[in-house]
Amino acid sequence: SLLVRAVAIEKEVPEEQRPDSFLRESDGASSTISSSSPSVRARFEKMIRDAQDDVCAALEVVDGAGKFKEDVWSRPGGGGGISRVLQNGAVFEKAGVNVSVVYGVMPPEAYRAAKGASVGNDGDVKPGPVPFFAAGISSVLHPKNPFAPTLHFNYRYFETDAPKDTPGAPRRWWFGGGTDLTPAYIFEEDVKHFHSVQKQACDKFDPTFYPRFKKWCDDYFVIKHRNERRGLGGIFFDDLNDYDQEMLLGFSTECAKSVIPAYIPIVEKRKDIPFTEQQKDWQQLRRGRYVEFNLVYDRGTTFGLKTGGRIESILVSLPLTARWEYNHQLKEGTEEWKLLDACINPKEWI
Amino acid sequence: SLLVRAVAIEKEVPEEQRPDSFLRESDGASSTISSSSPSVRARFEKMIRDAQDDVCAALEVVDGAGKFKEDVWSRPGGGGGISRVLQNGAVFEKAGVNVSVVYGVMPPEAYRAAKGASVGNDGDVKPGPVPFFAAGISSVLHPKNPFAPTLHFNYRYFETDAPKDTPGAPRRWWFGGGTDLTPAYIFEEDVKHFHSVQKQACDKFDPTFYPRFKKWCDDYFVIKHRNERRGLGGIFFDDLNDYDQEMLLGFSTECAKSVIPAYIPIVEKRKDIPFTEQQKDWQQLRRGRYVEFNLVYDRGTTFGLKTGGRIESILVSLPLTARWEYNHQLKEGTEEWKLLDACINPKEWI
Numbered sequence: 001s002l003l004v005r006a007v008a009i010e011k012e013v014p015e016e017q018r019p020d021s022f023l024r025e026s027d028g029a030s031s032t033i034s035s036s037s038p039s040v041r042a043r044f045e046k047m048i049r050d051a052q053d054d055v056c057a058a059l060e061v062v063d064g065a066g067k068f069k070e071d072v073w074s075r076p077g078g079g080g081g082i083s084r085v086l087q088n089g090a091v092f093e094k095a096g097v098n099v100s101v102v103y104g105v106m107p108p109e110a111y112r113a114a115k116g117a118s119v120g121n122d123g124d125v126k127p128g129p130v131p132f133f134a135a136g137i138s139s140v141l142h143p144k145n146p147f148a149p150t151l152h153f154n155y156r157y158f159e160t161d162a163p164k165d166t167p168g169a170p171r172r173w174w175f176g177g178g179t180d181l182t183p184a185y186i187f188e189e190d191v192k193h194f195h196s197v198q199k200q201a202c203d204k205f206d207p208t209f210y211p212r213f214k215k216w217c218d219d220y221f222v223i224k225h226r227n228e229r230r231g232l233g234g235i236f237f238d239d240l241n242d243y244d245q246e247m248l249l250g251f252s253t254e255c256a257k258s259v260i261p262a263y264i265p266i267v268e269k270r271k272d273i274p275f276t277e278q279q280k281d282w283q284q285l286r287r288g289r290y291v292e293f294n295l296v297y298d299r300g301t302t303f304g305l306k307t308g309g310r311i312e313s314i315l316v317s318l319p320l321t322a323r324w325e326y327n328h329q330l331k332e333g334t335e336e337w338k339l340l341d342a343c344i345n346p347k348e349w350i
Numbered sequence: 351s352l353l354v355r356a357v358a359i360e361k362e363v364p365e366e367q368r369p370d371s372f373l374r375e376s377d378g379a380s381s382t383i384s385s386s387s388p389s390v391r392a393r394f395e396k397m398i399r400d401a402q403d404d405v406c407a408a409l410e411v412v413d414g415a416g417k418f419k420e421d422v423w424s425r426p427g428g429g430g431g432i433s434r435v436l437q438n439g440a441v442f443e444k445a446g447v448n449v450s451v452v453y454g455v456m457p458p459e460a461y462r463a464a465k466g467a468s469v470g471n472d473g474d475v476k477p478g479p480v481p482f483f484a485a486g487i488s489s490v491l492h493p494k495n496p497f498a499p500t501l502h503f504n505y506r507y508f509e510t511d512a513p514k515d516t517p518g519a520p521r522r523w524w525f526g527g528g529t530d531l532t533p534a535y536i537f538e539e540d541v542k543h544f545h546s547v548q549k550q551a552c553d554k555f556d557p558t559f560y561p562r563f564k565k566w567c568d569d570y571f572v573i574k575h576r577n578e579r580r581g582l583g584g585i586f587f588d589d590l591n592d593y594d595q596e597m598l599l600g601f602s603t604e605c606a607k608s609v610i611p612a613y614i615p616i617v618e619k620r621k622d623i624p625f626t627e628q629q630k631d632w633q634q635l636r637r638g639r640y641v642e643f644n645l646v647y648d649r650g651t652t653f654g655l656k657t658g659g660r661i662e663s664i665l666v667s668l669p670l671t672a673r674w675e676y677n678h679q680l681k682e683g684t685e686e687w688k689l690l691d692a693c694i695n696p697k698e699w700i
Contacts, residue, residue: 085677291641
């Protein structure tokens, strides 16, 4: 998001205990019990923390051996996060599921730039620094078996406070996120299943969502210097605010809930297929492409690295191991070539 | 270099044969025979091509098994290059030694920006696009043994033509380059030897060079998001033009000639030391840091990726394999910790 990228963040502090909420009291940290209509901030936080619990539990069941380790952190200025990582399990080489809830202050230029794009010139003059709230869940799951695909998902909510020097000006808010699949080998039934679950989640809210967000995803995850995508896509959207706020909260919730049914059955089917050293090498080459996309192009990663986000949480998206061969060439028609072809020429899977 | 970064480059074409020179006739492609004083362009091209031959020959001897494979390419607009890569040898997992000689046209803004920094406002007004010439040798050598260090070196020469609309305005020129060492484990005698050879090369030309270029190197190879360097430095300089041109050509030549005596004895001593799986993993983690620096910060790499340079030549600097562990921690006082400490707090080795 343009907004999130313009903000520098203070250094985080490790915490011993996981708080019930990272919200400030004034944001309704305790309102999930006392109030009948908690704020969108509070409900979004609850949604991502529930999703973190559910996804981690499901992944531990599939893995059978590995357990998530948790790091809790907070920021002096407000907010914090929970990073959970399962490393070197039986099925997953690295699986990270992070939530963060951050308060900050945004330079007025960034606010104006974002507002201008979405709302147009409405006559506000020279606002001061704008307080903001950002919450999100972010996850990358790298299995060991080259036939089991990598999954990434991220859902986030961004809100500015009403500017203090402009009485009556409203809060502004945006939703963003997506879920995408990165296999090293194509099983058409898997890719169809994955995209079908994304489409079902979208169709519950708006029939234009799936085609629009599927294309947005194909356009976003491009490794430009290779003119290929890192994987086979899914859905992606950013800076969404031109729909009903409750609808978009419901949509984000549905998308996050779709992660388990979209992904777990695929891993179950592929995690124990025997593979050769050559097939493992191909997976590792594709992991190298994943690293290239994340370090060179991914907005969240490059923004986080340049503004002092929690490095270990940001870079948990990188695979445990990756590979780069000079001038690697594929024979047309091979399974490896078919994957690369689908990364170069995105397909309609359903 | 600021200049080189501002220029978009056309797509390259593979060539069957290596030409004697990539220079245009007017630049004295054949003058090494016919003329008694060949141009700096011609002498720099000969220097880097000799260095490529010498370094590749020395590396093949050390490796004993692997052989360099060569790719020759040219650009429609003029110039070309020779990429040589030894992959999966007995000693080296990946060794790339590339030369390129490129002609292009620079937008006037880039020329003004660079000229302004080095020459100041000299009254030129609105120059048109400025033709330039850039030649360089670039190399990264990744050995297999975790006790044998990675080496990088790069020497380059940049020249603009006299602007066509400003009669009498001179050609401008710049030199840049450096050689730096990236071990996973410190052998003090190796690092001292390496830095001593760099200092000897520098001292032949100017006693201020080594201290100045050693610090420049420590300042350049910083992985900012980790607040650590990728390795133990060496020398680095960029956009150098405030010395005699012949002197800087001689200095660059001396630096390139110092690569073999600085590096080969170290590899010979360390290539066969037995190592554990844990030591290999540590080398792989440091290789991950190398990838982070090159993809996120290195100017040559990020410029090349964004302007359509030859991708395989640019990314040959990446290791064959690399590793990222979540929240990897070191025990103080271990050999791994000593390396990291020296990457965080650069030392005077001689």
